[in-house]
Amino acid sequence: MDEICKKFFVPFPKEIKDNSISLFYADPPWHYKGGKNRGEVKEYDCLSTETLEALKIHINRVAAKDSVLAMWTTGPKMQEACELIDKWDFRYKTVLFVWEKLYKNEKPIKGLGHYTRSATEFILLAGRGHITKFVCDRNMSQVQEVVRSDRHSEKPHLFADLLVQLFGDVPRLELFARTQKKGWFCWGNQIECQTIEHWLTSKTDDSSIPKGKNKRKHKHKTEGSSKKR
């Protein structure tokens, strides 16, 4: 596994201290059958579950004893996502969020699918140790209707905000990120300006990892609009 990890994954910067991260937010580049014409294959490298498993080496270094993993998956990749959660040594808990995707006119998307026309993606919740202590909002809707952006695979920033509202302003790391987010360490091979300086200056207030458990007021303000249930 060491060799695979070295070959595919740049280590997280040393500024992320050992055993410090309480919240991981991951959107893995799942490999789908279907050839080179699939959108994600043109946009970025896709990885097998066996390769993704090797990221565990870096995750283990930074994960706090009690830590939450929120992982994006699609219907077809549900089983692999659960397997990857196990391989990373987290325990599957539940489906945390369902993203009901909307067109710009706010009508539900009618995507492709072998059986029904897909219109949703999911964030699975998993944990190591005790994670219920992190929950600071017990009134959040599981289903979130949010407009889809034009960029392939892009997830609404709303969900990162919801995770902070739900689990607090804890030290957090986004895996396979494509944009920097304020308050988050963001790691991924498509991030613009992935220098340590940028990484550190993108923190909330100073160069330290966010600490504490401040509740944040949620604003439904993302790319496009979202309907509240």
Ligand SMILES: C[S@@+](CC[C@H](N)C(=O)[O-])C[C@H]1O[C@@H](n2cnc3c(N)ncnc32)[C@H](O)[C@@H]1O
């Ligand atoms: C599903 S996309 C993430 C989309 C992102 N959540 C967003 O909202 O835009 C997966 C990302 O993982 C990145 N990736 C693929 N292989 C990687 C590797 N070996 N190391 C780091 N990132 C990788 C891809 O380039 C892509 O940016």
